[in-house]
Amino acid sequence: MTTELEQRLRAGMERVEARDPSGLAARAYRRYRRRRRTVRALAVAGTAVAVAGAATALAEARAASPQVQTTAYVASRVSGALAQVSGDMVHTRTTYTPAGSMGRQWNLTVVWSYRQSIRSTEYSLGGQPYWDTGITMVAGLLSIRAVNVDYPARTVMRITPGGDQGGLAVPAGGPVAPPPAYCSVYMPPTTGGILLQAGASPRVWAKYFKAVLACGQFRVAGQQRLDGAQTIRLVDVPSRQRGYRPQTVWVDPSTYLPVAMEYTDYPGTQTHTTFEWLPPTKANLANLNVPVPAGFKQVKQQQVP
Amino acid sequence: MEPGQAVTVLEEFLAERGQPLLRSAVMLAGSQEAGEDLLQGALERVYRHWRKIEGNPEGYLRRTLYHLAADGWRSQSRWRARLHLLGQAGITADATDHVDQRDQLVRLLRQLPPRQRTAIVLRYWEELTEAEAADVMGCSPGTVKSAISRGLQRLRELSGIQHGIRDDTPQATGRTS
Numbered sequence: 001m002t003t004e005l006e007q008r009l010r011a012g013m014e015r016v017e018a019r020d021p022s023g024l025a026a027r028a029y030r031r032y033r034r035r036r037r038t039v040r041a042l043a044v045a046g047t048a049v050a051v052a053g054a055a056t057a058l059a060e061a062r063a064a065s066p067q068v069q070t071t072a073y074v075a076s077r078v079s080g081a082l083a084q085v086s087g088d089m090v091h092t093r094t095t096y097t098p099a100g101s102m103g104r105q106w107n108l109t110v111v112w113s114y115r116q117s118i119r120s121t122e123y124s125l126g127g128q129p130y131w132d133t134g135i136t137m138v139a140g141l142l143s144i145r146a147v148n149v150d151y152p153a154r155t156v157m158r159i160t161p162g163g164d165q166g167g168l169a170v171p172a173g174g175p176v177a178p179p180p181a182y183c184s185v186y187m188p189p190t191t192g193g194i195l196l197q198a199g200a201s202p203r204v205w206a207k208y209f210k211a212v213l214a215c216g217q218f219r220v221a222g223q224q225r226l227d228g229a230q231t232i233r234l235v236d237v238p239s240r241q242r243g244y245r246p247q248t249v250w251v252d253p254s255t256y257l258p259v260a261m262e263y264t265d266y267p268g269t270q271t272h273t274t275f276e277w278l279p280p281t282k283a284n285l286a287n288l289n290v291p292v293p294a295g296f297k298q299v300k301q302q303q304v305p
Numbered sequence: 306m307e308p309g310q311a312v313t314v315l316e317e318f319l320a321e322r323g324q325p326l327l328r329s330a331v332m333l334a335g336s337q338e339a340g341e342d343l344l345q346g347a348l349e350r351v352y353r354h355w356r357k358i359e360g361n362p363e364g365y366l367r368r369t370l371y372h373l374a375a376d377g378w379r380s381q382s383r384w385r386a387r388l389h390l391l392g393q394a395g396i397t398a399d400a401t402d403h404v405d406q407r408d409q410l411v412r413l414l415r416q417l418p419p420r421q422r423t424a425i426v427l428r429y430w431e432e433l434t435e436a437e438a439a440d441v442m443g444c445s446p447g448t449v450k451s452a453i454s455r456g457l458q459r460l461r462e463l464s465g466i467q468h469g470i471r472d473d474t475p476q477a478t479g480r481t482s
Contacts, residue, residue, distance in 0.1 A: 005410070005461055006429065012411040013430045018331050021323035024341060025315035028348035 071220045074232055075213035077256035082206035085257065089114040089284050090202040091276040096269060099125050105152075106130045112287040113202065114280055119288045124151075134290035147290045155299045156292050202277065209249070209258060218249060226250050226260060227274075236263075311355045311362070315348060318363055326367065332426050333374040335415035346373055371441050375423040413463045421456030424449050 094109040106122035113119075116137040122130040132149040146159040212218060218234040225231070229252070236247035247263040262272045278284045319326075330347075331340030347370040351362055358365050414422050420442070427438035428449075435453070439446040 003457075005457060005464070009410050009425070009460070010429050012409075013328075013332060013426075016328050016332055016411055017337075018324055018327040018340065019337060021319040021327045021341075021344065022316065024323070024327075024345055025312050025319055025348055028345040029312045029352055031345065032349040032352040 071216075071218070071234075074220050074234065074251065074256070075218075078213055078251055078258065079206075079210040081256035082202075082209055082258075085277040086203040086206045087280075088202050089278040089280050090205060091278055091284075091287070092273050094271060094273040096271055098269065112284075114285065114288060117288050119290055132290050134288060147292070149290060149292055149296065151293075154293075154296050156296045157299050205258075205275075218247075221248075223253070224250065229259070231259060311352055314362065315351065315366070318366075322363070326370065329426055329430060330370060330374075332411060332414060332430060333370070333419075333422060335412075343373060344370060368441055371423055371427060372443065374426075375420045375442050410460060410464055413460055416463060417456050417459055420444075420448075421452045421459070424452035425456045425460075428453055 090111075090113050092109075092111045092113075094111070096107055099107045105124060107125050108123040108127075110121045110123070111118065117135070119132070119134040121132045124130040129149075129151045131151065133146065134148075135146040148157045149155075150157070213234075217237060219237050221233045221235040223230055224233040231250040232253050234249040234251060248261070249258050250260040251257065252259050257277050258275050260272065260274045262270060264270050327340060327344055330344040331337055334340040334343040347366055350369045350373075351358065351366050354365070355362075414425065417425070423442060424438055427433045427441060428435070431438075433441065435446045435449045439449045442449060
């Protein structure tokens with residue numbers, strides 16, 4: 001049977017407009033060629049590494065290739081370093097290119113996370129705060145305390161444990177956590193959704209990096225200067241299971257902590273995240289607070305435009 | 306035929322019948338730009354498998370588009386998580402902000418999980434039966450039915466539209482499986 005909702009939905013769909021798709025096939029073909037070239041180049045490089053590895057194996061029967069040793073060593077050191085900071089704060093800054101891609105109205109996400117609390121601030125393409133959201137999980141995601149400041153709307157919404165917003169706040173699927181099968185996923189537990197960010201505390205980041213390094217998702221690709229500092233560069237290993245999603249992690253060679261990560265959102269937008277692993281000092285913890293500008297209107301969840 | 310020659314074939318197809326397909330992509334992806342990206346992603350797959358495609362590539366392209374959408378193309382789950390949390394705060398304000406409830410419903414589609422959104426677009430835009438939609442999505446009709454039902458329920462919650470039933474039912478027009 002047809003409901004009013006379905007009628008309205010059909011009518012709304014009729015009104016959706018789309019530009020002339022001319023030229024899309026040619027653009028897609030250019031992108032297809034670029035990707036194919038990249039994959040071939042990687043395959044050639046991979047073959048070269050394999051040949052070198054085989055030669056080494058022949059010469060030194062029981063020795064692994066230098067590449068494998070290096071990656072394993074780095075992976076081990078990174079896992080160890082992350083275990084040391086899992087109780088600390090993590091501060092991430094994520095930028096998206098091209099600006100405004102994927103319909104985003106913001107181009108920078110700054111996140112502070114510590115234990116059960118997280119604050120995420122999005123900045124508009126013009127560099128102004130767009131949303132500022134703080135969440136503290138009181139008893140897991142079933143009971144949270146949250147505040148969201150919507151700058152364009154000049155509103156603030158608060159959710160308190162046991163309040164009338166609590167039930168609506170919890171997504172039907174329950175808390176979103178990084179899936180256990182890290183080896184088969186191509187996206188890190190990062191940026192964008194506050195619930196995932198809540199699941200992306202230092203402890204979860206540590207778990208993620210440890211897993212993907214252990215299952216061979218990355219290989220060491222030399223050293224690189226990043227923002228003026230020397231780093232170890234780890235790149236994604238193309239896999240038939242995951243497909244090829246260019247992903248890079250940069251690690252501080254002195255601490256072995258990840259300092260940056262970059263991945264390519266299909267089909268062509270890039271997400272670049274920098275990490276700071278900080279002690280939970282009073283000054284650092286203060287960054288978890290969400291300031292509410294004077295004059296902003298308090299709204300209920302359903303009234304948020 | 307080489308993939309290079311496919312460009313001409315697909316450009317001709319898009320010029321003739323591409324706009325409805327792009328409209329589907331816009332609805333599935335949530336914006337014009339994202340819709341074009343989604344369609345381009347589907348076109349790339351067509352190029353990749355061009356040599357294996359027999360006959361008219363339109364069906365393959367259409368099926369690929371919906372497969373990509375249903376598989377959560379671009380992994381928008383993180384974004385949805387925030388939308389769930391913040392009610393409708395994530396709906397982008399734009400020049401069409403003044404438009405009526407019908408358009409709002411289409412914009413609310415963005416808040417649905419990919420499979421629900423895909424099933425709804427196939428059902429209400431492509432006017433496919435549940436069995437036909439299941440064939441396109443590569444799942445069972447029951448899964449499609451369930452996805453549509455849950456999607457509509459979610460849209461109902463988000464939009465505040467009550468369950469007003471009309472008598473021009475799809476059963477009467479033979480559109481359900």
